[in-house]
Amino acid sequence: MSITEPTPIQAATLPDSLAGRDVLGRGRTGSGKTYAFSLPLVARLQATRRRTKPGSPRALVLAPTRELATQIEGALKPLATAAGLRTQTIFGGVGQNPQVRGLKSGADIVIACPGRLEDLIGQGHCHLGDIEITVLDEADHMADLGFLPVVRRILARTPTGGQRMLFSATLDKAIDVLVRQFLNQPKTHQADSAQATIATMSHHVLHVRRELRIPVLVDLTSAPGRKVVFTRTKHGAKALARQLNRSGVPTVDLHGNLSQGARTRNMEAFHSGRATTLVATDVAARGIHVDDVALVVHADPPSEHKAYLHRSGRTARAGAEGTVVTLMTDEQVREVRALTRAAGVQVTTTKVDGPADAVLRRLAPGTRSLPGGLEQETPTQSAPRRKPRRAPVLAESGRPQRQGRPAGGGNRGRRRGQGGAAPKSGQSRPHSAASFSSRAR
Structure with missing residues (x-):
């Protein structure tokens, strides 16, 4: 893709994220956060080479809106394909059957909006016990939309030993609640704020x-x-x-x-x-x-x-x-x-x-x-x-x-x-x- 130089948020976070550490990153929209978490996510899944079971993805990316979920998959899917991994988006507003079929076929990486994902978990179509890496993108917008309760329920279903990365344009008290509960000694990096x-x-x-x-x-x-x-x-x-x-x-x-x-x-x-x-x-x-x-x-x-x-x-x-x-x-x-x-x-x-x-x-x-x-x-x-x-x-x-x-x-x-x-x-x-x-x- 002719990208040869990392953006500030990528340069700041990649050493820690590639090493498997929990990361808390602040960067405005457009600062390159998607590749900042997509590259280490794909690289680490490829390195572990575990087999994905039907309905049990190995990585989860949570996004506040369906447009953002689609956009994330657009950037992540070519990397995943090159590594032999499959992606699946999950969000409301469309029929769930294609999403259920994607999960059953063994999707390695799920990019999801919280509401529909929790619905599919409740129906027994998705299980998070094999999640190795969890990413929260636009976490502050997630809080603005009132998603924090469902996000906390979803994160509680992922293994405590997995890697977790949280990216947000701003870091405020609402985000602190998630950080304290779910991130383990995260490395904090701030670059390209909204201002x-x-x-x-x-x-x-x-x-x-x-x-x-x-x-x-x-x-x-x-x-x-x-x-x-x-x-x-x-x-x-x-x-x-x-x-x-x-x-x-x-x-x-x-x-x-x-x-x-x-x-x-x-x-x-x-x-x-x-x-x-x-x-x-x-x-x-x-x-x-x-x-x-x-x-x-x-x-x-x-x-x-x-x-x-x-x-x-x-x-x-x-x-x-x-x-x-x-x-x-x-x-x-x-x-x-x-x-x-x-x-x-x-x-x-x-x-x-x-x-x-x-x-x-x-x-x-x-x-x-x-x-x-x-x-x-x-x-x-x-x-x-x-x-x-x-x-x-x-x-x-x-x-x-x-x-x-x-x-x-x-x-x-x-x-x-x-x-x-x-x-x-x-x-x-x-x-x-x-x-x-x-x-x-």
Whole structure:
């Protein structure tokens, strides 16, 4: 693959991980964490040469989202194949039968989301007694999504003498609980934190009237290059993607109301360039790798600074430069100032009077193009849509909507996962970005 030099997180962790020690690594998304654990995982399994029994994998990688699980397998599978090892992904939102067949055929390495994996363990399709190496990727995002209880139950099923590696963009108290309980004298390495790319990003706040948000977004997204636009809610993401497509910007969306097949097709369209803009909830802010994103737009400012940093991290990757733009209305001035201050970024704030404003050409240079929108995927039928308790943050009209209680607020006590159906049907529940919408006024 023509990779000859390790990234900082790889150079820091590989000596310990290859030696079989437990490792605690902090590095931002895009810092090379996937190879940091994939290389030692494959090398050590190949060295032990134990035979894998049906339904009893030898290595386990836990990831918070199905997109990240798929991405990890994409990087890990060529290495595993070269070593004569087989991989299997496990996550909700799709039928479990192919996953069960993969386990029975003797998958050596399982890359799984916690909810579906626990379901298959409960059904007797997967056993973790032979696990030699366990990896937790994006552990802090796992905590944010409420997965820590199920993660702890899964880790408790793995042998205590096995090697365990935990990688995270941030190391906080929630992660400390896992470290103390499951890692044995881990070697801690920190490189490329979420703030490491701040120097290569330019941060801008555009102060706009509500009715100008859509025209300004159309202008920014019609510039050359890939753009990622973030909203707080899945309903807002769908509405904005529809509006951009109607305006002629080829756009796809990524949120919890889409089936797994639709999410995969939309990401493929964005990777291939058929879609130039991705409108997403925060599910895409963590662990999703997209090359050459020139511009990140916070159409809805996130509710806390960690989300701002991880969203913004979709650009300025691997030493490249990038531009981050936050749209701010009159009602959001205090919120956005507090947000950028907590994130530790220096921003340039500009009052924008409309899509013809010269500042938009400076932030997103190049000739504007509106080749035509793409047909949007319909929401998955496996996740029945309920009428939201609040209007989307970005309504098509651009006018402020009456604000109510965030959707899904009554489900805090339930286990949340990746699939579309209720947990007792064998699938996990999708993460909703509606939790970010309560402060968007």
